[in-house]
Amino acid sequence: MLNLYDFEETWDSLKQHKNRNLLTGFGVAWGIFILVLLVGAGSGLQKGIMVLFKDYTQNSLWIYGGETSMSKPGQRSGRTVDFKEHELKMFAQRYPEIQEISPEINYPGKKLHSKFKSYKRFQCYGVVSSYFKIKTFKVENGRLLNKNDDQTHARVVVIGKQIAKALFGKENAIGKFISLDGVWLRVVGILAEKSMFSNNQQQIYIPYQTLKDQYNYGKTIDCFSISLNSDTSPITFEEYFKTYLAKRYSFHKNDKNAIYIENLQADAKAFNSLFKSIQFFLWIVGICMLLSGIVGVSNIMLVVVKERTQEIGVRKAIGAPPGNILFMIINESIAITLISGLVGLIAASLIVFLINASMSAIISDKGSIFKGLDVNIPIAIGALILLVLAGAIAGLYPAKKAASVMPIKALNSDNQ
Incomplete structure (x- = not known):
């Protein structure tokens, strides 16, 4: 069972080889430092991108007329698909799901x-x-x-x-x-x-x-926008509305050039899906860097076991059980990863704070898609816990090797 003496012994052992342990811990600290920054940058960029969609209601569609590229029997391709003002009113009457509707005429002033x-x-x-x-x-x-x-x-x-x-x-x-x-x-x-x-x-x-009266412009409408009731799925509505438009304007419903429908909800989902993939990739990169630090901890613990072979032999000779030897090595491994992980986490949090503070004039700009680094504290703490578990696993093999040392062979070895 662990007690205060075990922690004091672990701390004394770490202090005996400060430089070596500092270099080993640096690899772990650097790994969690990079992980926090990478994930924070990805999360900040994602939030910035999603803010852009706030310019529009999420349940809105934008319908643009184009030219047909697929001909139907009795029809020719290359026809222009335009809309008229009275048709917009008809759409609103036909579909109660439509809450608001408006033309958008681009006048080339x-x-x-x-x-x-x-x-x-x-x-x-x-x-x-x-x-x-x-x-x-x-x-x-x-x-x-x-x-x-x-x-x-x-x-x-x-x-x-x-x-x-x-x-x-x-x-x-x-x-x-x-x-x-x-x-x-x-x-x-x-x-x-x-x-x-x-x-x-x-x-x-x-x-x-006013545009129609003063400029004699806008007899046809090449674009109009609609917003839907909150209980209507824009993705579902887009499907049957496009089918209706295809029938009304005599174009093939699979003709992507006849009309273009911009669905903000679908776009938002696509961006979210993209950033989930990016975040997954960033996590993989960060974890790989952490693993390199963990491997370094495991290697250094093997060195520790070799250097302390005679000490381990003495401990076993005077009655120390294998479990005591096991925990002695694992404790050192956990101590290195825990201290290094905390240093890396604190350093990353400080850097995030400094970056956000120094870039406040930029990231507060509503035209910027980058809203600063965003650190998820629960995730960071979870990563630290996993790091400690990884440290325990890293020290497990060297610890087992130390626990299996035969006292006679250990006392006769020359590893000093």
Whole structure:
């Protein structure tokens, strides 16, 4: 049975060969250090990627029209698949699962300017107010488009923060006017910074009906978005909705070029699956590094057994049972792995803290996909426990070898 004397003896034995034990322990500490950093970096990147999906409701679909590439009897390939405004209303009536629906018209505007300045790199979209319940943008100042804007065909616009800064500098852009291809629009909202997933800082949004009236544009719709009720599976809905669209627009349901449906829930699951694979790979790499340290512990314990052969012989000669010898060697092995593992874990946690603190200006940026290193403490402690068990296993063979030493042979050996 273990007692205080056993621990004191183990500690004294470790102190006799400080340099050797430090080098042996370094391999173990380095292994758990790398494991924590690798898994932390993978977890942090995964969280950053998943944050990008918060720009959209998870149960949303984005349907893009394309060109048919598979012909049906009586049909030719190469036909354009477009949608019309009244069809979107019909879709919403046909499928009660649809909660919100909105067109998204990409208007290729050329000139955007305020009274004094101009801006060239921008994207203009015509949408209805329900669009912002599907694509969950927030405004830094002002408001988003509303139903009144839809009904009155208001000449208003919501612009990205970068555009507001370029056109108005430090002035408040809310209530001011900008010209889009000769049509003056009143700024009612400035979008808050979002992720690179949407790049909304170079985007402007105007009411769909205003786009049709002022620019004679948007007679057909090449893209529309829908959000579904919370109890509806987007993956299941996508299947039968695509079958319906194939029948209505006379294209083969397996024609991937006729329409493209972006399913955010399916995309999120795919990313999660990808990162699970990445995390598994990182764990394998980290564990392999740990194993190299454990092998080093096992090797050094074999050296210890050889060096202490005569001591072990004396112990057995005066009546020490084999179990006592066994535990003596295993205790040293566990002590090396436990102390080294704690050092590696503490060092890794400190490095994670320093990295997150020094990169706070970057990782706090909503446009960054890297949200810092994320250390799962329970997993780290679990890894440390496994490390200690591995240390016990590493010392088991040398311990058995020591316990099987014959006292006469040990006393007659010359290993000093």
